[in-house]
Amino acid sequence: NAGVMQNPRHLVRRRGQEARLRCSPMKGHSHVYWYRQLPEEGLKFMVYLQKENIIDESGMPKERFSAEFPKEGPSILRIQQVVRGDSAAYFCASSPQQWTGYSNQPQHFGDGTRLSIL
């Protein structure tokens, strides 16, 4: 998993604070996907971004969550006014081209950020 870099690995926040999670895709990849893994649940898609564009945010909660992937720098997943239910592992994946069900290559995942809300 050395290719996709996520930081921090662990993040602790108090209720009401903001959480910022960062993801640097693999070299040469310009497509980034964010997933959330709740305790004892599977991975759920949140958002798909290309550089400077949000392509698909159908899995994002409508409030408090936002994502960006600027021209320079990592992709950021931002959670405002965190609540206990936001505690989860957040994973970022990347691909060199837009990934679809027809793709002949996988999405490559980072090690995730484990967010804990006190």
Place this chain on the structure above:
Amino acid sequence: SQELEQSPQSLIVQEGKNLTINCTSSKTLYGLYWYKQKYGEGLIFLMMLQKGGEEKSHEKITAKLDEKKQQSSLHITASQPSHAGIYLCGAGYNNNDMRFGAGTRLTVKP
């Protein structure tokens, strides 16, 4: 209901034993991806299957996709403690998001 159902949910085997994990889709698959996740870590890509009847192997792990492309199995031969972890199958149905099964937690007892 989930599009991808994995079974069993958890599996405990003695080192050296063979085991099989299944992944069943409610719809025809275009591609099926197997990942392994160790506790507290990220997902490691294992194998991808696209053609009906396709079979791939990597070291002691073999994955197959059935002819109808609605079920895949992951088989581990002579399991070792290093095989322990959570095995996830993933597939694409819509454009951009990979859907995952709930995972199979494998424990290998030395």
